[in-house]
Amino acid sequence: MTDKKRLWHKRLNDFESFDRIELQVVPRYKTSGMSGDEWRQHVSVKFYFKGEVVHETGWNSMQNAMMMLPGEWARAQEPIPSRIIEMEHEGFCDQPSCPNQAEGRFRIKRETSERGAWLHEEESRYHDSYRQFCKFISGAEIVGAKMLTTTTSRSTERAPTSPPMSLSHRRAASSSR
Numbered sequence: 454m455t456d457k458k459r460l461w462h463k464r465l466n467d468f469e470s471f472d473r474i475e476l477q478v479v480p481r482y483k484t485s486g487m488s489g490d491e492w493r494q495h496v497s498v499k500f501y502f503k504g505e506v507v508h509e510t511g512w513n514s515m516q517n518a519m520m521m522l523p524g525e526w527a528r529a530q531e532p533i534p535s536r537i538i539e540m541e542h543e544g545f546c547d548q549p550s551c552p553n554q555a556e557g558r559f560r561i562k563r564e565t566s567e568r569g570a571w572l573h574e575e576e577s578r579y580h581d582s583y584r585q586f587c588k589f590i591s592g593a594e595i596v597g598a599k600m601l602t603t604t605t606s607r608s609t610e611r612a613p614t615s616p617p618m619s620l621s622h623r624r625a626a627s628s629s630r
């Protein structure tokens with residue numbers, strides 16, 4: 454018997470798969486024996502996660518792209534692109550749109566539901582969850598070689614405004630309620 458818990462990466466409650474979406478008209482020269490060669494308009498649509506293109510598509514006009522985008526946005530993350538999963542495993546910072554490598558993992562010492570209510574401690578009996586950020590907060594405890602420290606899932610909620618990166622990271626990793 455072992456009491457060693459598994460360690461799971463837990464996304465922020467308001468995690469979104471894409472932090473940047475670009476629509477751009479790009480000229481395309483079409484060759485065709487049927488209708489002849491001609492310049493055609495093409496709208497390239499790129500979905501980014503932390504600076505990398507993780508999904509790509511396109512339409513023949515900006516109008517069509519705008520109208521089709523909501524459906525494409527939903528489909529493109531069912532399931533979440535595998536590259537995003539890889540990047541999470543590679544240790545990219547959990548702060549939305551931050552492209553840095555995380556410097557440490559923060560163990561969530563007390564879990565909340567998605568609505569913010571505290572969960573019973575038995576809910577995390579068989580595994581520990583962590584989040585990862587690119588800066589250590591001052592006074593954070595670094596535990597062993599895994600560089601684990603503690604936070605709570607509730608304390609990772611962010612304010613609606615976007616504070617400077619250092620402030621938002623501090624709140625995201627804060628260990629106090």
Ligand SMILES: [Zn+2]
Pocket residue numbers: 546547548551552553586587588622
């Ligand atoms: Zn970061």
